[in-house]
Amino acid sequence: MKKTSSGSGRRRAAAPPRAPSVHRNGSSSNGAAPRGRRHGDAEEKPAPLVLEPPIEVRVARPADVAWIAQIQGLIREAHEAGAIIALRSSDYLAHAIRDRRAVVVVRHGTLVGFATAHPWESERYVSHSAMVVSPELRGRGLARRMKSALVELSRKRWPNAAILSLTLSPQVEQMNKSFGFEPVPYCDLTKDPEFWKGCEGCIHFAHLKRNQQQDCHCWAGLLMPVGQPREKIVPRDAHGHPSASSSH
Numbered sequence: 001m002k003k004t005s006s007g008s009g010r011r012r013a014a015a016p017p018r019a020p021s022v023h024r025n026g027s028s029s030n031g032a033a034p035r036g037r038r039h040g041d042a043e044e045k046p047a048p049l050v051l052e053p054p055i056e057v058r059v060a061r062p063a064d065v066a067w068i069a070q071i072q073g074l075i076r077e078a079h080e081a082g083a084i085i086a087l088r089s090s091d092y093l094a095h096a097i098r099d100r101r102a103v104v105v106v107r108h109g110t111l112v113g114f115a116t117a118h119p120w121e122s123e124r125y126v127s128h129s130a131m132v133v134s135p136e137l138r139g140r141g142l143a144r145r146m147k148s149a150l151v152e153l154s155r156k157r158w159p160n161a162a163i164l165s166l167t168l169s170p171q172v173e174q175m176n177k178s179f180g181f182e183p184v185p186y187c188d189l190t191k192d193p194e195f196w197k198g199c200e201g202c203i204h205f206a207h208l209k210r211n212q213q214q215d216c217h218c219w220a221g222l223l224m225p226v227g228q229p230r231e232k233i234v235p236r237d238a239h240g241h242p243s244a245s246s247s248h
């Protein structure tokens, strides 16, 4: 789970420029809109219209287990490129897909994006993790569409759960905030040891362990169930960290 490592704690890595001319639903005309004929330009033919294949974002079906190698390839590629994203076993992915708590992005018969939801502590929490988009399709709103599908799925299936996200990616942090996630200290997250095992492959795992899972480099956020505001037991600063005074 989590974000591009800058190797220096919470410092943000510079994001690459976004593709400027592509519609967020992926239905771009690739900037090749047909041109009108100009006076005295009889020879000019309209430029061919290049249509992108449609991009489908949907809840995974059991048959999507066929994509497991592709999903692992995307995650491994992102991991090797420096993203803080945990490598996942085929069993973990197969279980999420068969249990219909994953979201896939399919373009032209190829899987190009993936993310999953996982309930913890008798469905008190649901985590969203393993979010990845194929590098050539980033910056077109696919992660946002997956997040929207995951939030909808989580709300329907676990209406009383707080949705949890741990991420080191500034894009994912911003996106989560726009969905209503609020920053929280680690003590507000699930205590389930199985959840924290997901961090074992992270380069910051030793740091997390040293802090007894009470702090690490990832941004932690919760999206509370509808109508159930978070109880703020400890006064917190603007970043959600416990503070001596609640007046900050």
Ligand SMILES: CC(C)(COP(=O)(O)OP(=O)(O)OC[C@H]1O[C@@H](n2cnc3c(N)ncnc32)[C@H](O)[C@@H]1OP(=O)(O)O)[C@@H](O)C(=O)NCCC(=O)NCCS
Pocket (backbone or CB within 6 Å): 001, 002, 003, 004, 015, 016, 017, 018, 078, 083, 084, 085, 130, 131, 132, 133, 134, 137, 138, 139, 140, 141, 142, 143, 144, 145, 166, 167, 168, 169, 171, 172, 174, 175, 178
């Ligand atoms: C993180 C990742 C999933 C984002 O996927 P994406 O499809 O490119 O993201 P989107 O285009 O949906 O953008 C989502 C938000 O991120 C931000 N964003 C995306 N790309 C950005 C960029 N290059 N520069 C700045 N902000 C960017 C925007 O805030 C956007 O929200 P908006 O709708 O308000 O503009 C993708 O970069 C990825 O697969 N990274 C490697 C794996 C990883 O780090 N996963 C995260 C694990 S927590």
